[in-house]
Amino acid sequence: MMAVSVLLVLELSLYACCFVCGIVAAASLTIVQGNFGGLCMLYGRVSYNATGNVIGVQASTSASLCYFVSAISIMVAVVCFSLSVYWVYAFCMEGELRRERVWLNVMVVVSGIFLFFLLITGCMLKIGRDSLCDSILKTVSGVKSCDEVQKKNWVSPIQGSMIYTNLHKSETAVWVNFFFWLIIGTLVIVQKRQSSGAKLVPTPAGSLFGEPGASAAETEPFFNRPPRPQ
Secondary structure, three states: OHHHHHHHHHHHHHHHHHHHHHHHHHHHHHHHHHHOOOOEEEEEEEEEEOOOOEEEEEEEEOHHHHHHHHHHHHHHHHHHHHHHHHHHHHHHHHOOOOOOHHHHHHHHHHHHHHHHHHHHHHHHHHHHHHHHHHHHHHHOOOOOOHHHHHHOEEOOOOOOOOHHHHHHHHHHHHHHHHHHHHHHHHHHHHHHHHHHHHOOOOOOOOOOOOOOOOOOOOOOOOOOOOOOOO
16 A cells, blocks of 8 residues: 555656646747737748848638647646645545545546647647748748747737747647656556555465365375275
8 A cells, every 4th residue: 555655646746747737838839829919820831021021920820729739738737736636635634645446447537538638739739830930941031940030020019039939848848748647647557456456355375276275175185095984
């Protein structure tokens, strides 16, 4: 049981880390969207005015795409915060941390769902940011890397001074969150197996393949048995 408690404490620590990652991912993407007047720049394209040396937005994707990515990160953060608060409260009230097998099964399912959606959002952020960077490198003259566009002037009221940094921060937070949930899923499976092993009933030392113990007649030696009385 001590090992299970240690694993559970480690799991709770990862919940706190996942909460921070979810907030960072959602906040960074929301800041970018706010700086561009509500436009979602994932998979977007830019325009460049060489005369005025300013950058504008040629095309953007639906705002619901960024809302979806932010919503997944916020949902993960809320669940992690709720689990952390619940287990801290349970520990303060009961003085111990233990969990029934049914909740371990639930957490295995939750881990699988979160890993699936975090994988999707991570790929969306990665591919969307790379698509935007390709448009910047092909359109804006004098730019050799995507982060250099943050030093350029953008068409008012757009503020693009932190676009690459915030998109990269959001993507990194999602992948770190994915990695943490991969560890959480592994810890839950280990706890589930330990919980199953603790419920196994030990068999007698003289039994064979878990069968009940043999009787005295069965254990009597076959050879050199004492003669039966006539």
